[in-house]
Amino acid sequence: MDKIPIIDQIRRNDNLLSLPQVLSEVLEEVGKEDFTADSLASIILKDPSLTSRILRMANSSYYHRLSDIKTVNQAVSVLGVTTVKCLALSSSVFNPDKIARESGVDPKEFFAYVLSIASASERIARAVSYEAPEEAFIAGLLHDIGVMFLLYHHPQEYSRALKGEVGAKTLVEAEAKTFGADHCEIGSHLAETWSLPSYVSDCIAFHHHIGRINEKSILQNVVALAVLLTSDRFSGYEMGLEERLRLISQVSDRLSLSKSQIDEISSSLLARTIDAAEYLGVDIGNIENMLVRANQEIWKSYLTIENLFKERQELSENLLREEHSRGAMEAKNIALATLSHYLNNATMVIYGRTQLIRMVLKKGDTECLLEKLPADMDVMDKSVEKIVAVLEEMREISPLDQKEFYNMSQALNIDDRIKQRLEKMSQEGTWVEMAEKAPA
Numbered sequence: 001m002d003k004i005p006i007i008d009q010i011r012r013n014d015n016l017l018s019l020p021q022v023l024s025e026v027l028e029e030v031g032k033e034d035f036t037a038d039s040l041a042s043i044i045l046k047d048p049s050l051t052s053r054i055l056r057m058a059n060s061s062y063y064h065r066l067s068d069i070k071t072v073n074q075a076v077s078v079l080g081v082t083t084v085k086c087l088a089l090s091s092s093v094f095n096p097d098k099i100a101r102e103s104g105v106d107p108k109e110f111f112a113y114v115l116s117i118a119s120a121s122e123r124i125a126r127a128v129s130y131e132a133p134e135e136a137f138i139a140g141l142l143h144d145i146g147v148m149f150l151l152y153h154h155p156q157e158y159s160r161a162l163k164g165e166v167g168a169k170t171l172v173e174a175e176a177k178t179f180g181a182d183h184c185e186i187g188s189h190l191a192e193t194w195s196l197p198s199y200v201s202d203c204i205a206f207h208h209h210i211g212r213i214n215e216k217s218i219l220q221n222v223v224a225l226a227v228l229l230t231s232d233r234f235s236g237y238e239m240g241l242e243e244r245l246r247l248i249s250q251v252s253d254r255l256s257l258s259k260s261q262i263d264e265i266s267s268s269l270l271a272r273t274i275d276a277a278e279y280l281g282v283d284i285g286n287i288e289n290m291l292v293r294a295n296q297e298i299w300k301s302y303l304t305i306e307n308l309f310k311e312r313q314e315l316s317e318n319l320l321r322e323e324h325s326r327g328a329m330e331a332k333n334i335a336l337a338t339l340s341h342y343l344n345n346a347t348m349v350i351y352g353r354t355q356l357i358r359m360v361l362k363k364g365d366t367e368c369l370l371e372k373l374p375a376d377m378d379v380m381d382k383s384v385e386k387i388v389a390v391l392e393e394m395r396e397i398s399p400l401d402q403k404e405f406y407n408m409s410q411a412l413n414i415d416d417r418i419k420q421r422l423e424k425m426s427q428e429g430t431w432v433e434m435a436e437k438a439p440a
Helices: 003-012 021-030 037-044 048-058 072-079 081-093 107-127 133-141 145-153 155-162 171-179 183-193 198-206 218-229 241-254 259-280 287-321 326-363 367-397 408-412 414-428 431-436
Strands: none
Touching: 003 183, 021 037, 021 081, 037 048, 037 072, 037 081, 048 072, 048 081, 048 259, 072 081, 081 133, 081 145, 107 133, 107 218, 107 259, 133 198, 133 218, 145 155, 145 183, 155 171, 171 183, 183 198, 198 218, 218 241, 218 259, 241 259, 326 367, 367 414
């Protein structure tokens, strides 16, 4: 299947994702020059689910209202036509029936991924003082409508792309090989067909194409950074760690965001995603399952860090054999700085999640959580403690060109040094303070 049939399919199909009647009426109404808030509200009221979603959004923390919004007419006035239109579209997007079983994609996992990017987009927009952070949330919410189109119309072909049967290294490359166009291009055509604002269609078009983003476009960079900060749980394609860190640094610099701001945003994403799912009425699974997935990501990150550290140890040995060349030492320090950035980010994410678990326990949401989560918190705290110890050790050995090595074990026997440091930290109870002062 090449690109022309896919794009033509979008252009000629008036019911691209089997949109509900009410949504079709909403899109038709806002396209009229003489529509009013009353006429739009009367259409929305026909759909209880859409009515509830719009009222929850209008009363959410995103709008910081001093009084409750009780009518759809008020909600339309507060949110604005564009937001109402996009929320109406999300009602169709966040529908498990739109993800065919043949695709092999878990709807809850996919929805959690999309909501995480929407939440990250909103948080980043606020961090850079973007004047309309709700626009960032909406752009993040609809950024993967191209994926939804492919899951709905071509589930079997998309399944083969996800399984790596087309010989591609990235998701967009697999889609391009399978369909002649990736989900970014397909999504931007959908946005144009639905007459969505250009800021939404541009974010959709470029969120995986960092090199094509307008450096001065705050919103495009906001959504792209949100995608880079969010783990892709549904596709199976993952960007290499160092390339991902490089791009995060590049886009963060464009937005003038500091490393500590990025860490803060990352550590709050799980809680923000759960909140967004609640007020939008989207099923992303229970909290315990999300925490299990989070722990799996933590363990996966730990293994990646461990492998990278071993690679750096081997690099150190080779460099030392080359008589401490200044250029070689600089390369080593850069490599250590990259590891330090990643480790510190992982530390803040884990620490943030332990706080989330404690918050859930304090609320007493379920007996199951009360029974199981204390042990989970202990495991994650131990992981944080170990990572912080590694960070402290890295800070001490980073200036390798200033050290004299009479044997390799003196500087590079990391296991023994970390073990001793963990024992000292345990006795002094200082690992949280050390995490806050970890090297950048």
